[in-house]
Amino acid sequence: MGELDELVEKARKGDRKAEEAVFERLLVRFTTFAKHRVGEEEARDIAQEACMTVLQKYRDETFSISFKSWAYGILKNKIGNYLQKAKTRSKTSVPEIDHDRSSELSSPAPDHSLRHKLFNCWKKLALTHPRYARVLNLIYQGYHTEEICQRLRITSNNFYVSLNRGRSMLKGCLETGRI
Amino acid sequence: MSRCDSPEFGKLLHAYELGALSEEDTERFETHLIDCDVCYGELLSFEKEADILNSDNEFKRVMMDRARGYTYVKTELGKFLKSLWPDVPFLLKPAVVYLIALLMIVPAYWRLKTSGNEQITPLQTVSLLEDRSVSEDVFRISSGEYGLLEFLIKDAAAGKSYSVEIRSRNGEVIYQEARFSEFDIFGTIGTGRLLLPVSRMGPGDYELLLTDLQSGPRREPQRYYFRIEK
Numbered sequence: 001m002g003e004l005d006e007l008v009e010k011a012r013k014g015d016r017k018a019e020e021a022v023f024e025r026l027l028v029r030f031t032t033f034a035k036h037r038v039g040e041e042e043a044r045d046i047a048q049e050a051c052m053t054v055l056q057k058y059r060d061e062t063f064s065i066s067f068k069s070w071a072y073g074i075l076k077n078k079i080g081n082y083l084q085k086a087k088t089r090s091k092t093s094v095p096e097i098d099h100d101r102s103s104e105l106s107s108p109a110p111d112h113s114l115r116h117k118l119f120n121c122w123k124k125l126a127l128t129h130p131r132y133a134r135v136l137n138l139i140y141q142g143y144h145t146e147e148i149c150q151r152l153r154i155t156s157n158n159f160y161v162s163l164n165r166g167r168s169m170l171k172g173c174l175e176t177g178r179i
Numbered sequence: 180m181s182r183c184d185s186p187e188f189g190k191l192l193h194a195y196e197l198g199a200l201s202e203e204d205t206e207r208f209e210t211h212l213i214d215c216d217v218c219y220g221e222l223l224s225f226e227k228e229a230d231i232l233n234s235d236n237e238f239k240r241v242m243m244d245r246a247r248g249y250t251y252v253k254t255e256l257g258k259f260l261k262s263l264w265p266d267v268p269f270l271l272k273p274a275v276v277y278l279i280a281l282l283m284i285v286p287a288y289w290r291l292k293t294s295g296n297e298q299i300t301p302l303q304t305v306s307l308l309e310d311r312s313v314s315e316d317v318f319r320i321s322s323g324e325y326g327l328l329e330f331l332i333k334d335a336a337a338g339k340s341y342s343v344e345i346r347s348r349n350g351e352v353i354y355q356e357a358r359f360s361e362f363d364i365f366g367t368i369g370t371g372r373l374l375l376p377v378s379r380m381g382p383g384d385y386e387l388l389l390t391d392l393q394s395g396p397r398r399e400p401q402r403y404y405f406r407i408e409k
Contacts, residue, residue, distance in 0.1 A: 004214040029219065033209045036198070068213040076206065115231055115238055122242060133242075136232070139199050140239050163193040171225060 008067045012059055019055070027051045030075050037079055046082055050075040121173035125166060128179050132166030135159065183217045192218060196229035302327050303377075307387065307403035309333065316405040318377040326377040330387060330403050332362055335369025341389050343373070344400075348384045358392070377407050 004025065010018035030050050034043035054071045063070045126133035131152070138148045149159050173179050183189035188211040194200050195208050212219045222229075231238050263274040270276075303322045307330040318326040332341070345354040354375075362369040371389065385407065388400040 002214050026213070029209075029213050032219075032222070033212075036205070069210055072206070072210045072213060111227060111231075114227060115235065118228055118231055119238065119241065123245070126245070136197070137243055139197055140243050145194070145199055145201065157190070160190040160194055163197070163199070164190060167193040167196075167225065170228070174228065 005067055008058065023051055023055060026054060026071060033075060034079055038082060042082065046078050047075070050078045053078070117174055118170070121170050121179075124173060124179045125169055129166060129169065131162050132169075135162055136166070183215055185211060185215070188215070189218060192221060193229075196222065196225065197233050304329060305405055307331070307405060309401045309403055316403075318375070318405065318407045320378045320382065320407065320409050324376065324378045326375050326407075328373040328375050328387070328405065330371050330373075330389065330401075332369035332371050332389060333401060334367055334391070335362060335364050336367070337364060339369075340392050341371075342392060343371075344388045344390075345373075345375075346386045346388070348386075353380060353385065359389070380407055382407050382409050 004022070007018045007022050007025075011022050027047055030047035031043050034046045037043075038046065050071075053074050057074075058067070058071075061070065122133070122136075134152065135148060138151065143151070145156060145159060149156055152159075154162070169179055188208055191200060191204060191208045195205060200208060212222065263277075264272055302325060303318055304327040305316045305318055307316055307328065309331065340358045340360045343354070343356040343359040344352055346352055354373075359371065361373070362371040373387075383406070385405050387403040387405070389403070390398055390400040392398075
């Protein structure tokens with residue numbers, strides 16, 4: 001039984017602190033997950049709604065799968081509902097500002113110095129480990145994982161390993177300035 | 180950095196950050212993140228950078244423009260290198276075949292190229308008659324390291340043996356052989372031969388003494404003279 005499951009068990013037995021810990025953990029994670037699909041503000045709202053639903057239902061629920069899978073399912077539904085509504089709104093109302101653009105306007109200004117450092121590190125990496133640069137380029141062009149693997153004649157495992165290796169090197173370069 | 184307990188999820192991290200996972204894998208990975216502090220911590224540690232890599236359109240555009248140049252070169256070079264090392268048995272790989280061919284052809288070609296330049300240098304030969312003055316019997320060091328000394332032997336006969344000595348002008352014995360029998364016979368005249376390291380002997384006048392070992396204690400040697408010049 002993992003740490004989360006233990007907390008849930010305690011919370012079910014009435015432990016308020018355990019319940020708060022569960023809620024906090026889920027809220028932070030759910031916000032991160034939602035930001036991958038919607039804007040930052042919307043992500044916070046969706047995450048809160050999902051956590052509230054989890055809190056309301058978890059005591060009486062018998063999880064056929066794990067607690068985390070059940071809770072994740074709730075978040076998935078909330079996101080799905082939001083996106084559906086957003087789609088309906090965009091069809092029936094006056095065209096609104098493009099969501100990508102709106103999230104650009106609302107999100108914080110880009111960190112230029114970090115961007116500059118990242119670009120320099122990427123240039124160094126592209127010379128010493130060109131596969132990462134190629135994979136990234138293909139991702140930016142919109143290719144899916146299977147298509148990229150086919151083009152580069154690599155397995156999916158190679159694909160993931162290349163990405164993670166590139167990530168470690170980028171991270172190291174940002175810290176030390178060297179690949 | 181501590182490792183995730185589930186490597187099959189841990190490897191999906193950067194693909195997730197870049198939005199390169201399928202919907203199904205994204206859901207699996209996010210479910211994993213709910214209770215994996217290692218992966219979630221790692222995600223947070225690279226959040227800003229991943230955000231730029233994933234969402235900054237200007238950054239992406241510049242990187243793609245740049246990568247086009249690298250990709251072209253690397254792809255062409257990569258294709259060529261891959262063609263040298265395909266998935267075939269080792270000895271059939273083109274790189275190995277080319278290397279073996281190179282190792283065989285280059286030395287053979289070099290030998291062929293230089294063989295015409297070799298010249299067979301005839302061994303310089305000096306023929307000596309007994310007691311003749313040395314003016315014509317000259318070895319030149321510049322003509323070769325060795326010289327063949329021929330000398331006519333009076334009253335030669337099969338089975339006879341001689342002692343041979345070569346002395347320099349100041350009497351130093353340069354060469355000595357107690358039983359010399361390297362000679363051809365024609366009638367009663369023998370032709371002895373000695374191969375001399377003339378360059379090592381150095382310039383100067385030399386005397387060869389040939390003594391018949393069967394001629395008794397008062398035997399007088401046959402004398403021959405030759406010179407070595409530079």
